[in-house]
Amino acid sequence: MKRKTLFTAASILLFLLSLIGCSSVKTTTDDGRQIVKVALSAEVNPPFLATNDRNEPIGYNIDYLNEVEKRLPHIHFDYIFGEEESNLIGIGAGKFEMAANWFFSNPEREKRFLYPKVPYGYSMTGLIVNESEQDIQSLDDMTSKKLAPVSPSGGLRSILNQYNEENDRKIPLTTIESPSNELNLKRVESGRSDAAFMNISTFDTIQKHLHLKVKVGGIVSKEPIYLVLQPSQKKLASQLDRVTQEMIEDGTLPDLAKKWFGVDFFQDIDYISEQGYQYEERKETP
Missing domain, CATH: 3.40.190.10 (Periplasmic binding protein-like II)
Known part of the structure; x- marks a missing residue:
């Protein structure tokens, strides 16, 4: 009984302290x-x-x-x-x-x-291409081109998946876990990939440090x-x-x-x- 009384008193004290803290x-x-x-x-x-x-x-x-x-x-x-x-x-x-x-x-x-x-x-997504590229402006232009590797999931992949589901001509996709945006941009600069698909703000942040010979070929979507x-x-x-x-x-x-x-x-x-x-x-x- 004494233990119960002590427990009750302690509970009331904690409750009062919590009220003081909230106030x-x-x-x-x-x-x-x-x-x-x-x-x-x-x-x-x-x-x-x-x-x-x-x-x-x-x-x-x-x-x-x-x-x-x-x-x-x-x-x-x-x-x-x-x-x-x-x-x-x-x-x-x-x-x-x-x-x-x-x-x-x-x-x-x-x-x-x-x-x-x-x-x-x-938030805008776009295709990043070599600065000499003139023909890639939309996803329609990528059905016969080589896109830099993409993640198996996420918002960017969803856009690409939706495009392939809605169009007869598909974009060939190379999938890797956690692809590096920096490496993808370097692939585009060197010509190993024709374009990279990414958020424009991500591209800006990287480009301000790397100054690669790449540019925005076209805006794909605005989310x-x-x-x-x-x-x-x-x-x-x-x-x-x-x-x-x-x-x-x-x-x-x-x-x-x-x-x-x-x-x-x-x-x-x-x-x-x-x-x-x-x-x-x-x-x-x-």
């Missing part, structure tokens, strides 16, 4: 704005997210979120950095209200999280990217949809796309390709 967590700023915890990737992905000389986060995502704060003055974003998967786990556990890690939408995640209806940007929220954050998602759509229509987000990517990726792919979406034109991007 100490700030939910508003000193000036009364609602604090929204935003998970950001600890792994940079320029130009979506990078760091400056003072190790401060910069990039398209940060400019977008800063503009959202201006248009939703009752909200203050508090940034926490972590790995992508741990960020998603944190949202599910209620640790963060949302994450801004250039997420694609997929059925599995849609069951677990809340997606705004309006994407805040696009919408979204913020990911706790399912309970329906009001916040609605507010984000409203201001994001406003920013698209008034030219704010197209201007940010031009600033960081060198092109307005809210336009269609034909327009983007016609604008000459080449690395040389984007190398001075912030």
Whole structure:
């Protein structure tokens, strides 16, 4: 009986301490704005997210979120950095209200999280070719060409698989586990492969260091990217949809796309390709 009484007293004490701890967590700023915890990737992905000389986060995502704060003055974003998967786990556990890690939408995640209806940007995929190549601009041009090795799974492979399923003329695919983007670009430069298929931002990051004799032959797709929220954050998602759509229509987000990517990726792919979406034109991007 004595042991039970001691256990009960200890349980009550722990409960009271937990209440004290919860009450100490700030939910508003000193000036009364609602604090929204935003998970950001600890792994940079320029130009979506990078760091400056003072190790401060910069990039398209940060400019977008800063503009959202201006248009939703009752909200203050508090940034926490972590790995992508741990960020998603944190949202599910209620640790963060949302994450801004250039997420694609997929059925599995849609069951677990809340997606705004309006994407805040696009991740573009393209064919990287030798700088002397003039004839490769789309996947149609690759049915008789040699594509650099690709992974057996993932978003890029899904695009290639879908193309082969929907077309009689197939793209020959060489599959290896975890292909190196750097080695694939070197294969294209040397002529061992006619093209490599990758995200344009990935190509930019590598090319800024290697300065290979390669270029973007053509844009293949633009995949919408979204913020990911706790399912309970329906009001916040609605507010984000409203201001994001406003920013698209008034030219704010197209201007940010031009600033960081060198092109307005809210336009269609034909327009983007016609604008000459080449690395040389984007190398001075912030």
